[in-house]
Amino acid sequence: MPPRIVELRRHVLKKNDELAAELRRRFAAARLLVVNLVSGPGTGKTSWLEKTLTELRARGLRPAALVGDPETDFDAQRLQRSGAPVRQISTRGLCHLDADMVANHLDAWDLSTLDFLFIENVGNLVCTASYDLGESLRVACLSVTEGEDKPAKYPSLFNSADLALLTKIDLAQACDFNAAAARQFLNDVRPGIPLLETSAKTGLGMEPWLNLLVTHQAQVKNHPSTKTEGN
Amino acid sequence: MPPRIVELRRHVLKKNDELAAELRRRFAAARLLVVNLVSGPGTGKTSWLEKTLTELRARGLRPAALVGDPETDFDAQRLQRSGAPVRQISTRGLCHLDADMVANHLDAWDLSTLDFLFIENVGNLVCTASYDLGESLRVACLSVTEGEDKPAKYPSLFNSADLALLTKIDLAQACDFNAAAARQFLNDVRPGIPLLETSAKTGLGMEPWLNLLVTHQAQVKNHPSTKTEGN
Numbered sequence: 001m002p003p004r005i006v007e008l009r010r011h012v013l014k015k016n017d018e019l020a021a022e023l024r025r026r027f028a029a030a031r032l033l034v035v036n037l038v039s040g041p042g043t044g045k046t047s048w049l050e051k052t053l054t055e056l057r058a059r060g061l062r063p064a065a066l067v068g069d070p071e072t073d074f075d076a077q078r079l080q081r082s083g084a085p086v087r088q089i090s091t092r093g094l095c096h097l098d099a100d101m102v103a104n105h106l107d108a109w110d111l112s113t114l115d116f117l118f119i120e121n122v123g124n125l126v127c128t129a130s131y132d133l134g135e136s137l138r139v140a141c142l143s144v145t146e147g148e149d150k151p152a153k154y155p156s157l158f159n160s161a162d163l164a165l166l167t168k169i170d171l172a173q174a175c176d177f178n179a180a181a182a183r184q185f186l187n188d189v190r191p192g193i194p195l196l197e198t199s200a201k202t203g204l205g206m207e208p209w210l211n212l213l214v215t216h217q218a219q220v221k222n223h224p225s226t227k228t229e230g231n
Numbered sequence: 232m233p234p235r236i237v238e239l240r241r242h243v244l245k246k247n248d249e250l251a252a253e254l255r256r257r258f259a260a261a262r263l264l265v266v267n268l269v270s271g272p273g274t275g276k277t278s279w280l281e282k283t284l285t286e287l288r289a290r291g292l293r294p295a296a297l298v299g300d301p302e303t304d305f306d307a308q309r310l311q312r313s314g315a316p317v318r319q320i321s322t323r324g325l326c327h328l329d330a331d332m333v334a335n336h337l338d339a340w341d342l343s344t345l346d347f348l349f350i351e352n353v354g355n356l357v358c359t360a361s362y363d364l365g366e367s368l369r370v371a372c373l374s375v376t377e378g379e380d381k382p383a384k385y386p387s388l389f390n391s392a393d394l395a396l397l398t399k400i401d402l403a404q405a406c407d408f409n410a411a412a413a414r415q416f417l418n419d420v421r422p423g424i425p426l427l428e429t430s431a432k433t434g435l436g437m438e439p440w441l442n443l444l445v446t447h448q449a450q451v452k453n454h455p456s457t458k459t460e461g462n
Binding site for chain 2: 150
């Protein structure tokens with residue numbers, strides 16, 4: 001990249017980091033677990049998230065979701081079927097969400113009435129990796145239909161994640177998917193990252209995923225910071 | 232986007248367009264059909280391209296390939312099994328190929344000894360759309376595993392394409408894929424675009440694809456421009 005672009009990019013990312021830090025303080029004050037879901041397009045983030053919202057609500061918990069796409073509000077429409085509050089962020093062609101877009105879509109939501117905020121990022125294995133959204137948990141989804149080597153080819157996204165979901169496991173056989181190879185590629189770029197095998201179709205992996213979310217949320221809830229928002 | 236970023240982005244794209252125009256003149260002079268393959272990650276571009284290179288060579292034609300990824304040379308290794316000349320472009324984390332990267336990887340290739348140059352772009356449904364690489368034919372791949380609505384969500388990529396390949400059609404049933412819906416979404420953003428149903432696994436679509444390539448190549452070959460490169 002030309003030096004002027006590199007410099008400007010640094011400036012943009014620095015500004016984003018500052019905004020994300022502000023958001024993180026705000027989320028912590030509201031005792032809200034914020035999850036940033038990142039992946040390539042079409043890995044099944046929306047299907048998995050719709051089920052997650054439904055299941056959390058069935059347990060008496062209070063999730064909400066923001067969903068980003070370059071165009072359309074299709075995903076927000078799907079997620080709203082869960083009954084959870086959902087907002088679409090249209091990036092108008094841009095390739096990622098940033099902290100500013102997230103902040104602009106929180107207005108008029110009382111965060112203290114929520115337990116979880118899921119942010120479904122734009123489907124993009126490159127650009128989403130650089131933008132902190134103030135999340136507590138970054139979850140990278142890898143679909144069995146994409147091929148085992150994606151973590152090696154797109155390391156920034158996977159090595160910035162806290163957890164990986166291997167999605168569409170019901171299609172593994174039809175795709176000749178080699179799960180051991182995928183695990184190896186993932187561990188090479190992000191040693192020790194937890195990996196959950198999941199299928200939105202069969203429900204595989206939903207139980208450990210919900211338990212993990214609830215455990216993380218309890219940690220956020222019991223953190224000895226002062227609850228300032230909405231009180 | 233902040234105005235300074237918008238302005239700089241325009242400048243970068245203008246510069247790319249100038250370089251791409253130069254490349255296009257160079258390719259035309261060498262009577263070379265250049266195909267830019269764009270899609271999200273994991274749609275099967277490499278598998279399809281490996282078969283394409285093999286089949287074209289079996290017909291006595293002379294294809295070559297450049298392949299872009301943020302990291303690794305896995306795809307170049309796979310494509311080289313076809314026997315065609317292949318070069319990997321590592322973008323070092325960048326989300327797209329540009330005309331400059333293509334130009335830098337043509338050195339020492341005598342273009343007049345080739346009939347086809349395939350450029351497999353980085354797997355990215357957003358950023359690759361804006362960068363002209365001097366190609367004659369832009370081919371957008373949409374996999375049945377990604378969902379039917381991708382053209383609506385990522386319109387820039389599909390409305391800048393000359394042809395669309397619907398890939399992994401062998402998995403259509405397993406994915407509950409609705410081909411009619413996908414065609415409708417595609418036609419909404421790019422009315423009249425030809426769409427080929429393909430499967431690298433079964434070979435479906437390979438024959439019409441090769442015929443289409445050969446027809447386009449003949450047009451390039453017979454174009455009344457002066458052949459200047461390599462003569």
